[in-house]
Amino acid sequence: MAEEKAGKAAGIAPAQGAPRRNQRPLSIKDIARIARVSHPTVSRALQNSPLVNAKTAEKIRKIADESGYRASAVARGLVTRRTRTIGLVVTTVADPFASEVVCGVEQTANDHGYSVFLADSHADPERERKVVRAFAERRVDGILVTSSRVGALYLPMLKEMEVPIVLVNDQHPGAFVHSVMIANFEGMRAVAEHLLGLGHRRIAYLGDQFGYQSDAERLAGYRAALEAAGLSAAPELIAHGNSKPDAAMAAMERLLAARPTAVCCYNDMTALGALRQIRARGLRVPEDFSVTGFDDLFFAEYLQPPLTTVRQPMRRMGQLAMESLLRLMEGEESVPQIRVEAELVVRASTGRVKE
Amino acid sequence: MAEEKAGKAAGIAPAQGAPRRNQRPLSIKDIARIARVSHPTVSRALQNSPLVNAKTAEKIRKIADESGYRASAVARGLVTRRTRTIGLVVTTVADPFASEVVCGVEQTANDHGYSVFLADSHADPERERKVVRAFAERRVDGILVTSSRVGALYLPMLKEMEVPIVLVNDQHPGAFVHSVMIANFEGMRAVAEHLLGLGHRRIAYLGDQFGYQSDAERLAGYRAALEAAGLSAAPELIAHGNSKPDAAMAAMERLLAARPTAVCCYNDMTALGALRQIRARGLRVPEDFSVTGFDDLFFAEYLQPPLTTVRQPMRRMGQLAMESLLRLMEGEESVPQIRVEAELVVRASTGRVKE
């Protein structure tokens, strides 16, 4: 374990200046005093209201700009009842899929003048309670969830605060919320068909036990492909991990006992573990065994061999989700559910079945 | 106190209709009316102030709890001048290193009642301006930066808002801020020594042109190891990318012309690209060529072969940074700079030099 130690900085003087602790930022009233007008006039001028004389408005804006005045979003939020703030929940930012979505969300949020509160739920009920409480107290205008493990009692809590909610890649049966989803069924069916086309007949499925709707749909896509080829998905060819590589290794070990020649993984993280286990068994990829992923995370094309997978436009999905949320926050009624196409990306981790 | 009827003259219950758009959350005054006390008493009761009678305080808390009251952090922030909010800047959340740090930061921030505003700078000056402006308007209590590409004029802008700042893994010469850093020099020296110990003599360095301080320190560590072994770092054995795999591929191609037998990469992302280029040249790792990384990102041990690298406790570093920021925000004067030890992790991507 790494230990930290205090750097022996040259001198005890972190003193960078005067005690500026009580220095408060200047307010609209300070600007008003300088410009010799009342503060409402300043307020209007800064909003480019047509109610103020063009000349004085210009003067006021100049003063505000030169003095480095920054309007308090806090005070404004209090009176307008809109904070221009959203809450973004993820299971963990450390997951590459979530990171990409967060990136897309943050970008479009900022482009529209919204700031985002980030919260990690870690799939921990206690922490989820705190997140909901925090968002409620912060008076966020909307909520966006990318947590794939939203608990049954979690969403209702969110619901309580009477604010629009958008989910990414998760849709509970009877959900009261909007969502942006990937075409799970079609995507997984496409990889399975790809493997069938390469001659594979014993194809395994390695899912995510916490994948809920997503896992169910992908599994269904896998099943559909097999059945269309006149095969049936044998129970011993199906196992579940938790989207972490080490759990995938364990699950893959069980699957190998059933002698498959290929495996469809729930996502790329799972494929990472599967690949390792397969190699540990002395099998070569793709000569002896084929592996597929889902997501097309940044590392997929840099693996050895590069991973055949299904691409999700993750950043774009974050953007779409945020755009839906923006419309909902504007009061629009008919914001549609969004379904994004998945794209099969064939690389070198899949090959013709060995004779 | 006079009992006020909350209902309007029309007397129609607003609880039914779909348009709950104007439904405002209940305030401290609503609770006060129900409890038949004044609102300051409610305020004090909810703060567990000893100034209110234990019985009434209990009653008030019960009412607040049952009615689902949530204190407005917005209003509180306005009057107390402290929002209990921090701004977190990253170059991009989509980078695994940043994600891990963010995770650590968010966790400890929330544990201390702080919410975090996340902002992506994307190393874009225009976007950086907007981030600073947003944080200033939101009246954040502190700022945390994990952007490895902080521009020269970016930090001064941050400085303007008179708020404590903590940097992670970046330290500008003459910096006015606090920071948490990894032992870049020692870490890179350790991997270089490891390669020297395996008999390598022509060892290349593949850096990050935007790594600034970090790159300079790691390069220095590499140099120090070579010189201690009586070697000198030839210029043709040094190249720079930008921490993205494809740029690393291009840089690695140039390096290979100098016929090295091993390469020290600035970080794991760089190693990803280097590995691919090396293989494209028909070289086997580690039989023909050795590769090392830095960071120990989640995928490092799942690469084929598993990557020898230097571990950074990224999440812990985020935690430490947040803890420093907390102390600074509490007004502590003597918060030390923090330096974290790096740990060499030897795996299979490095081997004895080929005869």
Added chain:
DNA sequence: CTCTCGATTGCACACGTGTACGGCCCATTC
């Protein structure tokens, strides 16, 4: 019985911004 003091509680502000409303000044119109 009166005075004093401590325990509670309410009143009146403040925080920084937005906005309905009224008032002033000046030009135009009859």
Added chain:
DNA sequence: GAATGGGCCGTACACGTGTGCAATCGAGAG
């Protein structure tokens, strides 16, 4: 010359919470 009206600006609130201060009440002390 007076009435009208529009442009511009200030006054007076409101938003929801925190806090200094005064007021009230009851009990114990003298």
